[in-house]
Amino acid sequence: MTNAYSFExxxxxxxxxxxxCAYMRRVPRLKKWFLSEKKGFLGVFYKASVIGTRLHVPVALTCILMAFYILFLR
Structure with missing residues (x-):
């Protein structure tokens, strides 16, 4: 279990x-309902979906590295 207050x-x-959010951006019904706001609190989710879509290779590599770290090194 990961502590939510640590950097990790x-x-x-x-x-x-x-x-x-990047996955939800690919689903048409969820995109219209959840990712329509570009400002405010829900705008954070829109921006996260844009990051996940445009930088999919670095995000995937970071997820793999974090999984390796949590499973084997921690």
């Missing part, structure tokens, strides 16, 4: 948010 927990949480 923040990285894991942000990677999960970015990957989830």
């Amino acid at each position: 927990g923040i990285i894991v949480f942000s990677m999960l948010v970015i990957c989830t």
